[in-house]
Amino acid sequence: MAETPEGSSRDRFLIAADDQFIESGYDRCTIRAIAARAGTSLASLSRNWSGKQELFTEVFRRHFDPIHVAQNAGFDALEASGEISARAVIATFFGSAMLGEGADVQKSHRIYSLALVDPSDEARVITRQLAEPVRRRVIGLLRQCLPDLNEARFFLAMNVVLGVYIYPLARGERLAGVMGFDLASLDWNEAVGMLADMVCRGIEG
CATH class of the missing domain: 1.10.10 (Arc Repressor Mutant, subunit A)
Incomplete structure (x- = not known):
């Protein structure tokens, strides 16, 4: 039709x-x-739409929802397995946003990442309500995996996790240009594992 x-x-x-x-x-x-x-x-x-904010709530949701669905499905599988580790949680969290083939998927992930770091107060209102449930879930799962960290260290650990999550998505292309690195040569399946390993060595040490 x-x-x-x-x-x-x-x-x-x-x-x-x-x-x-x-x-x-x-x-x-x-x-x-x-x-x-x-x-x-x-x-x-x-x-x-009633105005710009309602329009962009839909715009952003179209890109946030597929990533969040994949992240929650991954977290569900981890919980069902009964074998939850910080590395597994982080790799699941990262992979859902960093992996995917095709120009449409890459564009969608770019919009997602740029929305998360956009400085506009109005944009932050929109992205906060979209991202909050998954953010709370990943924090809760990592708290479960890292019970020995005091509140200050756990807060700093979450800064590391979320910082490593956002920067490659939103600013990785710019950094690759500065460093003269061919970003297209990067195997993101391997990269997700390496990033999860690097983060875990930092927050579990």
């Missing part, structure tokens, strides 16, 4: 919002620029 004109317009608006966000970030991503990119009128926004 062919898409209705409105459905097509709506989809184009969402895709244009993706691309505009990658280029400009949240605060500089204007509705007018998105509409121009999508080849639709500004009225398309009011027909589908």
Whole structure:
């Protein structure tokens, strides 16, 4: 069945919002620029969303949800196995966001990571509500795996875990350029394991 004109317009608006966000970030991503990119009128926004924040709640959710579903499925499997370790939790957490083939998946992961580090207060409101359940779960699982760490050390350990999680996703390409490293040569399946090992040596030591 062919898409209705409105459905097509709506989809184009969402895709244009993706691309505009990658280029400009949240605060500089204007509705007018998105509409121009999508080849639709500004009225398309009011027909589908109450405003920019509701639009980007949907934009971000389209990229956050698949990663969070994969992370929760991985955590469920770990809990069902009865053999939970800090390394396994971290590798599951990292892998769901870092692995995946195809331009569409890579673009989706890029939007996810850029959204998490976007400085806009409004963007943070959106991403906090989307990311909070998984963030709480990974913290809870790692607390279970690291019972001997006092509160201060555990807080610092979580800074290490979340920092190593975000930086390769959001800024890895920039760092590769500075270092002259061919990022395309990196085997991300191996990289996830190496990062999990590096983090565990730091937080369990």
